[in-house]
Amino acid sequence: AQSVTQPDIHITVSEGASLELRCNYSYGATPYLFWYVQSPGQGLQLLLKYFSGDTLVQGIKGFEAEFKRSQSSFNLRKPSVHWSDAAEYFCAVCAHGGGSYIPTFGRGTSLIVHP
Amino acid sequence: NAGVTQTPKFRILKIGQSMTLQCAQDMNHNYMYWYRQDPGMGLKLIYYSVGAGITDKGEVPNGYNVSRSTTEDFPLRLELAAPSQTSVYFCASTPVGQGSYEQYFGPGTRLTVT
Numbered sequence: 001a002q003s004v005t006q007p008d009i010h011i012t013v014s015e016g017a018s019l020e021l022r023c024n025y026s027y028g029a030t031p032y033l034f035w036y037v038q039s040p041g042q043g044l045q046l047l048l049k050y051f052s053g054d055t056l057v058q059g060i061k062g063f064e065a066e067f068k069r070s071q072s073s074f075n076l077r078k079p080s081v082h083w084s085d086a087a088e089y090f091c092a093v094c095a096h097g098g099g100s101y102i103p104t105f106g107r108g109t110s111l112i113v114h115p
Numbered sequence: 116n117a118g119v120t121q122t123p124k125f126r127i128l129k130i131g132q133s134m135t136l137q138c139a140q141d142m143n144h145n146y147m148y149w150y151r152q153d154p155g156m157g158l159k160l161i162y163y164s165v166g167a168g169i170t171d172k173g174e175v176p177n178g179y180n181v182s183r184s185t186t187e188d189f190p191l192r193l194e195l196a197a198p199s200q201t202s203v204y205f206c207a208s209t210p211v212g213q214g215s216y217e218q219y220f221g222p223g224t225r226l227t228v229t
Contacts (some may be wrong), residue, residue, distance in 0.1 A: 009155065032143040032216055034135075043119075043205055043220035052210070089159065094216070101146055101165075102173070102209045103218065 001058055002027040004093050006106035014114045015082050021076040021109050023091030033074040034092040034103065044090060050074065061085070086113040116141050121221035128228045129197040131151075136191040136224050147189040148208040148218070149181065151202040158205065164189055165211075189223050195226045205224030 013019055025031060032051055036044040041098040048059025055067040065076045074091060088110050094103040122137045145166045150158040160173030164183040178200055180192040189208075193200060193224065203225050207218040 034217060036218075036220075041223075043222045044207075044218070045220070046217045049217055092218075096216070101209065101216070102148075102160065102163060105158040107155060 002031060002093050002095050002104050004104050004106040006091055006109050008097075008109045009107070010110045010112060012112040015083050016043050016044060018079050019076075019078045019081045019085070019111070021111070022087050023074045023076065023092075023106060025074065025091075025093040027070050027072075027093060027095060028070065029095075030067075032094040032096050032103075033065075033067060034058065034094070035036050035074075036090045036092060036105075036115070037061075038088040038090065038108075039088070040059075047076070047089075052087055083113050083115065086111055118142065119206055119208055119219050119221035119223075120217065121204075123226050124222065126144060126227070128193075130196060130228060131199065133192070133194050134196070134226075136193070136204055137188045137200060138189045138191065138228075139187050140189075140206075140208040140219070140220060141187060142208065142210065142219065144158075144208035144210045144219070145186070146211045146214050147183065149189070149191045149208045150205045150207065150224075151175065152200050152205060161204075163190065176219075176228070193226075198228050200226065201228045202226060 005024045035047040091106040092103045110114045119140045143155045149161040162181040206221040221223045
């Protein structure tokens with residue numbers, strides 16, 4: 001069975017500082033990997049995804065993530081955080097091939113941005 | 116495209132009442148899902164559907180029922196509402212097999228059971 005761990009419940013950064021949100025997964029092969037963002041009172045929006053190929057993927061709003069197979073990680077990064085990035089961030093993993101397509105979500109990391 | 120739409124946005128139910136949360140998508144996606152979101156718990160899958168006429172239980176199906184008579188619609192039925200069903204409910208869809216695999220989410224329904 002697949003699982004996702006987001007070890008940080010809350011992250012606080014100053015505006016303009018760099019950001020890294022951690023995500024570790026458990027799965028027997030290389031899964032599909034996703035990061036979603038949820039602003040208060042909204043649904044989830046896709047930031048970026050990894051299926052295969054280049055392990056550094058670019059997303060919307062200046063975010064990027066790096067897939068590291070050896071560490072079973074898919075950490076999200078941004079070089080300079082803006083106040084509007086304050087939101088909840090979810091990592092998701094999904095097995096693929098040969099069965100149902102059911103993503104598993106982490107518990108989320110709440111990003112707080114100080115001016 | 117309207118994407119994934121959900122109605123109502125908010126609802127207050129009394130214990131024991133029933134209601135249906137509506138979900139529709141106009142993207143011809145085959146997979147559809149219902150999740151509930153509780154603070155600090157992420158998303159828990161209630162039910163999902165791989166296509167019209169096919170549904171299956173997720174992680175937390177007790178107290179809920181679904182149907183999928185068309186590709187577009189995937190309503191979630193709550194029977195005999197309980198305070199434990201107070202949550203935010205999200206519907207999502209995915210075009211599995213069409214190369215994308217990302218989930219498209221609706222805006223959510225905030226349900227309070229008192």
